[in-house]
Amino acid sequence: MEQEPVKVEEFEELARRALPKMYYDYFRGGAEDQFTLKENIRAFQRITFQPRILVDVSSINTSTSLLGHMIEAPILVAPTGMHRLAHPEGEVATARAAASCNTIMVLSFTSNCTIEEVAASCDAVRFFQLYVYKRRDIAAELVKRAERHGYKAVVVTGDAPKLGRREADIKNKMVAPRLRNLEGLLSVEVESGGSNLQAFASQTHDDSLSWKDMAWLKSITSLPILIKGVLTAEDARKAVEVGLNGVIVSNHGARQLDYAPASLSVLEEVVEAVAGSVPVLFDGGIRRGTDVFKALALGAKAVMVGRPVVFGLAAKGEQGVRRVVEILKDELELTMALAGCPTIDAISRSHVRTEQERLRSFM
Numbered sequence: 001m002e003q004e005p006v007k008v009e010e011f012e013e014l015a016r017r018a019l020p021k022m023y024y025d026y027f028r029g030g031a032e033d034q035f036t037l038k039e040n041i042r043a044f045q046r047i048t049f050q051p052r053i054l055v056d057v058s059s060i061n062t063s064t065s066l067l068g069h070m071i072e073a074p075i076l077v078a079p080t081g082m083h084r085l086a087h088p089e090g091e092v093a094t095a096r097a098a099a100s101c102n103t104i105m106v107l108s109f110t111s112n113c114t115i116e117e118v119a120a121s122c123d124a125v126r127f128f129q130l131y132v133y134k135r136r137d138i139a140a141e142l143v144k145r146a147e148r149h150g151y152k153a154v155v156v157t158g159d160a161p162k163l164g165r166r167e168a169d170i171k172n173k174m175v176a177p178r179l180r181n182l183e184g185l186l187s188v189e190v191e192s193g194g195s196n197l198q199a200f201a202s203q204t205h206d207d208s209l210s211w212k213d214m215a216w217l218k219s220i221t222s223l224p225i226l227i228k229g230v231l232t233a234e235d236a237r238k239a240v241e242v243g244l245n246g247v248i249v250s251n252h253g254a255r256q257l258d259y260a261p262a263s264l265s266v267l268e269e270v271v272e273a274v275a276g277s278v279p280v281l282f283d284g285g286i287r288r289g290t291d292v293f294k295a296l297a298l299g300a301k302a303v304m305v306g307r308p309v310v311f312g313l314a315a316k317g318e319q320g321v322r323r324v325v326e327i328l329k330d331e332l333e334l335t336m337a338l339a340g341c342p343t344i345d346a347i348s349r350s351h352v353r354t355e356q357e358r359l360r361s362f363m
């Protein structure tokens, strides 16, 4: 009998066995040499703990609030495209799992289930991720639909003027289904000798999108707007200047610009740049509760999880996603106890040590 995974990483192998190679490669892959993909994981290994002892940790509380919404733990579901390639129930299963874990799912613009189907599937707080297409009216229409169906924030992705070069998809001649949110709005014929995702994105994504356009985005919605893909203090300051409501430190799971820094390695400078004016979220390489703790200690308000969720979905549907989030939460809880932090607010910068700090301590 197959053993139940005891750590999140184990879902990847189950997903590999469950999926056609083309889809598994799409979900797992990064851009080009996949340097950043490895760095996203290695960056966590370079941070160690400075735990405190003899703290009363008989009761641990992982709950926190984000933009006024209470969640059971600061672990969100990142926007990832096309969940029906992982499981027939697609994003509806993911949304139900997130809801049962009392956390927030960020629905991808490139979902297979529609904004409306996901909204109707369960009662939970959810955000909507937006790609801005050359056809601006489509963004306006989808944001309006998300707002009408109770989504609580817009996450605009800023790191994908074009899609990164994912060589496995090119080799596999990756074919994706049409995007159901776009039915009746856009019909694009894609002919490609390689990945039809890349071909589709290069026809549709607005690669002229700039900071100036954030005023337009604010004009089409009253929802809070978070910008996803920030990797520098400079961009974090611009996000605050143009009046956005949150910053997400992310390199898109290393699927866009290869040799971009590991998200974790730039988190602190972004946190310092925004100086508490808006929440800073984080994604890229979260595989353990210890990773969640490290990101929070470096100043993230919450983290988002991409691949592990999709692998959980591919392996075991809704229950698989639920287990992934639960395992991360249980590990976070244990880490908090062992580090001497009974609450999320108790996690501080002084609970972790970077590699530079460790080296300096030898001098």
Ligand SMILES: Cc1cc2nc3c(=O)[nH]c(=O)nc-3n(C[C@H](O)[C@H](O)[C@H](O)COP(=O)(O)O)c2cc1C
Pocket: 026, 027, 028, 040, 078, 079, 080, 081, 108, 109, 110, 129, 157, 228, 250, 251, 252, 253, 254, 255, 283, 284, 285, 286, 304, 305, 306, 307, 308, 310
């Ligand atoms: C299969 C896959 C699809 C993704 N699709 C989207 C998307 O539609 N929109 C988006 O903003 N980010 C997308 N991302 C990036 C994730 O939101 C997130 O930044 C990344 O997965 C975090 O890294 P992790 O996978 O190591 O957790 C995708 C990532 C993966 C792996």
Ligand SMILES: CCCCCCCCCCC(=O)C(=O)O
Pocket: 080, 081, 110, 176, 177, 178, 179, 190, 196, 197, 200, 201, 252, 255
């Ligand atoms: C013919 C339909 C093609 C649909 C293409 C969708 C592009 C998905 C991109 C999702 C994403 O951000 C990712 O990293 O992958």
